[in-house]
Amino acid sequence: MLDFELILETIITLFLTLFYIVSGMVKAVLPVSWLPKKDISKDTALVTGAGSGIGRALAISLAKHGCRLVLWDINEEGNEATASEIKRFGGRADTYTVDLSKREDVYKVADQVLSEVGVIDILVNNAGIVTGKTFLHCPDALIEKSMQVNAMAHFWTTKAFLPAMIERDHGHIVSIASTAGLVGVNGLADYCASKFAAVGFMESLCVELNSMHKSIETTSVCTFFVKTGLFDGASTRFPSILPILETDFVVSKITDAILTNQRTLYIPKVIYSLVALKGFLPDKAAMLLQKYTGTANSMDQFTGRQPLKSD
Numbered sequence: 001m002l003d004f005e006l007i008l009e010t011i012i013t014l015f016l017t018l019f020y021i022v023s024g025m026v027k028a029v030l031p032v033s034w035l036p037k038k039d040i041s042k043d044t045a046l047v048t049g050a051g052s053g054i055g056r057a058l059a060i061s062l063a064k065h066g067c068r069l070v071l072w073d074i075n076e077e078g079n080e081a082t083a084s085e086i087k088r089f090g091g092r093a094d095t096y097t098v099d100l101s102k103r104e105d106v107y108k109v110a111d112q113v114l115s116e117v118g119v120i121d122i123l124v125n126n127a128g129i130v131t132g133k134t135f136l137h138c139p140d141a142l143i144e145k146s147m148q149v150n151a152m153a154h155f156w157t158t159k160a161f162l163p164a165m166i167e168r169d170h171g172h173i174v175s176i177a178s179t180a181g182l183v184g185v186n187g188l189a190d191y192c193a194s195k196f197a198a199v200g201f202m203e204s205l206c207v208e209l210n211s212m213h214k215s216i217e218t219t220s221v222c223t224f225f226v227k228t229g230l231f232d233g234a235s236t237r238f239p240s241i242l243p244i245l246e247t248d249f250v251v252s253k254i255t256d257a258i259l260t261n262q263r264t265l266y267i268p269k270v271i272y273s274l275v276a277l278k279g280f281l282p283d284k285a286a287m288l289l290q291k292y293t294g295t296a297n298s299m300d301q302f303t304g305r306q307p308l309k310s311d
């Protein structure tokens, strides 16, 4: 006997899938200025790693959209400099010095934020470190630190701030991961593992929130190299296709993704095609392409930043 409920559900699912594919394609080609954007001017946003690079520029961008900012970094001086820049144009910013590699420190400072500032509407897990060593040359302590800062800190900040978002049915969690969270890279084993974890966490969290019927948004950002200094020395073979990106460009894309509730953002756009190729190419062909595009050797001349205070 035919199960009419199942047939009906299958037809609806096929129809909606087609609808979402078409609307996704339309959204992808429309200029962002045509898309509806949410108002974040009454929101409080917390950005980790706000003391430099993407975190600083994103904090400034969110402040320019009216958000009150809570800035977290291990680098007190850099964090204060970001706050000064925000205050210069009349924005509000509170700074907190925190070591994200230490769970107890994260929880302690999160409690402080909740009592001193209040609930967080937009949480941006951005802080990150890179060791840039081949796996066997990577000291155990640095492997652990990569996992703690780039991945596990996301668990602790989310545990600290998500409950109030759920209670108010309002919030947005953003993860600044990396294209290294989508494809393995030579010389980045620990970094890739931590970024794959960050991407996996966001994907699962999104499904979990969806099944709870909560209006809490998630945005997972996977960007190629950005000129912040973190990846100094890393290279690209075909800069016209895979350029080393300007920080302001990346931050404007992330801001747009937040304002339009975009769940995944790959920068530059060619990454969408490369990830799709990875999904169906035989392993040997994928390896050959990685070698040809230079991504297999992009870390050969890596110098990176001076050691962080946390090292």
Ligand SMILES: NC(=O)c1ccc[n+]([C@@H]2O[C@H](COP(=O)([O-])OP(=O)(O)OC[C@H]3O[C@@H](n4cnc5c(N)ncnc54)[C@H](O)[C@@H]3O)[C@@H](O)[C@H]2O)c1
Binding pocket: 048, 049, 050, 051, 052, 053, 054, 055, 072, 073, 074, 075, 078, 098, 099, 100, 101, 126, 127, 128, 129, 149, 150, 176, 177, 178, 179, 223, 224, 225, 226, 227, 228, 229, 230, 231, 305, 308, 310
């Ligand atoms: N720059 C790139 O090419 C690139 C590419 C892809 C993804 N990303 C990711 O973007 C994010 C931002 O990177 P960026 O390029 O702006 O680097 P950045 O070094 O300029 O900024 C990282 C910030 O994190 C802070 N930080 C490091 N360890 C910390 C800790 N234990 N506790 C608290 N704060 C800590 C640093 O002090 C710094 O201010 C990172 O997660 C990085 O992995 C960067």
